[in-house]
Amino acid sequence: MGFTVLPHRARYSVRRERGQVMPKQVRGPSMHDVAARAGVSHQTVSRVLNHHPSLRPETRDRVLAAITELGYRRNLAARALVTGRTQTIGMVGPDTADIGPLSTLHAIEKAAREAGMSTLMTSAEPARAQVLETVEFLLGRGVDALAVAAQQSEITMAIDQLNLDVPVVHLLAGDQDVTLAASVDQQAGVRMALGHLRDLGHERIQHISGPLTFGEARSRRATFEAFIASEGLELLPILEGDWTADSGYAAGRDVAAEATAVLCGNDQMAFGLIHALHDRGVSVPREVSVVGFDDTAEARHSLPPLTTVSQDFAAVGRAAVGLIVARLAGSDDAAPLIQPELLVRESTAPARG
Amino acid sequence: MGFTVLPHRARYSVRRERGQVMPKQVRGPSMHDVAARAGVSHQTVSRVLNHHPSLRPETRDRVLAAITELGYRRNLAARALVTGRTQTIGMVGPDTADIGPLSTLHAIEKAAREAGMSTLMTSAEPARAQVLETVEFLLGRGVDALAVAAQQSEITMAIDQLNLDVPVVHLLAGDQDVTLAASVDQQAGVRMALGHLRDLGHERIQHISGPLTFGEARSRRATFEAFIASEGLELLPILEGDWTADSGYAAGRDVAAEATAVLCGNDQMAFGLIHALHDRGVSVPREVSVVGFDDTAEARHSLPPLTTVSQDFAAVGRAAVGLIVARLAGSDDAAPLIQPELLVRESTAPARG
DNA sequence: TTCCGGACTGGGACCGGTCCCAGGCTAGCA
């Protein structure tokens, strides 16, 4: 065999375009470079990276040394090309910057990274076309799974009906019948809150729900109605907000005069409600008790500090990633229902009279 | 030439592992499939996708038809492998689920998608090792650029000193001297707030700053001191919080008795402060005026509704993506300073006496 | 008629990994 002169692999190159000089992408060392340095084949390097059992420790060490010396970094594009897996979870978040969904996404991201995966974040408005476009975008990026944290039925159902090839996990989908979900036990949360109010002697309790386009809002509302009925209490008209403090404020005008307690669908609406009651000269909690949902950062320091149902969003995120990883490995894992917690503060007090 | 029997390309295959049957990745149609269907070469398909000018419209249409018929989707891994670009921005967010940074990240995501890029979200605690690990993770995923929305100096500086091959944009870095930044004009914000208080007749104004490990907190503090000096007012001791409402509550104990107004580094601390003042029997705004920063969703409905400086986080996110896209295209774009806005509500009133 | 340039198209190398297959070596057993 004779010598073969291989062309030098350029690390830097320039491309002329309209007279300009443009820096092209810098490429790091490849598996072949590592192999050459360690005096082994590229295949052996691959085996080291994938923890193959049959490897002489000495060889392994030599390869690892070469890797650190060269600052070698595995090219995920090449890997994805052949395996067909990108190790990426696509997240569909809401269009708004609400703390609930966002912190769930945040939790997914952390859990995913621990599992060696990364997360692609997107957001979608609750319109079918928008949702499909978003999903198409994620599939185009080759995600291995979808995590949906946008809970409007329109979004949840649109995605679930697509029958995608990749696993899809819905977060906090409430009463919606989806294939795979990670959720908080909404019924338990509502019962704890109402039990607390009943124990304080309240008998005329009103509910300001979130928008009924949300499965969670429907779950809480249904549980509320069931509780009132089972306790034989009077059912006051249920008001519907849109999660914002503004809507809570607006609902404050319609709160029944005889109500002595109000259960709000989230903390924001509770803040708005308290503001409205204050403007009407109604004292919280002396005249009316108020309970929220979520335990936002402000709840502890609102006036008065808010009694609320705390939901462990981080646990929901971890559960979702657990489901995804299990699915990708081919096994089925049951989705746990995460238990909420009631935090009693100063916005609730014994019923007057 | 004779016939050649090509092996049928399996779309589905199974792999046996410990007796289990495991579904392998389903692969969609490739460029070659489209080419075959349209009766052209793969190269022509590529040209259609990349909007090459020299293409007969008829050919183009035939290819496009084949694409929709087959439901072809371009494989980004293959594309990234050869171009060396992944069309992905890596985001380094804070470890906490604070609304400010999170909504900035949210804005980046939207802007990136409009620019045809996607975003990889991560979070890092402000420890050098953690930051490096996070950056390493992102580089390992082959991101084309970095957007840093975690504003502690420790994080900002650690990243900026790495001298990475990819462009790095810092968001809301405050007074920090970084190469590329998208920020809100903090000086203007502070001056507007203080100007408002001065116009109301306040002469003894105190400041509760964010932690001085944050460039923004330092920026605001420095501007505060400069303003007090230039107006010839008395400089009261500056208190330092950690952005949380808890720390605002704690700072409430140390607010000087002679202070008639307090400028808080963010809304959360303002809420905590108002809570503390209320517990001390001090009325806001009758005895003490309070101004916040950020205009969180709750600020409108806190008791009293909070006067605050609003920052357009979405604009910051868009600006950051603009900078990144420009850099990747080889041109330099100047970073605009986004202007804040003062929202006067009911937590400020004329000075007493 | 011949030559030439531009519009349009195709062939094949290449990016950097993983997978399948096969080969060398050593140890264990008949």
Place this chain on the structure above:
DNA sequence: TGCTAGCCTGGGACCGGTCCCAGTCCGGAA
């Protein structure tokens, strides 16, 4: 001693795009 099994390693095809190069066809100029 000969054969086989298992450990360890290497060679090459392949994933699905992009890029470089070259070829065909056509109209207009020489």
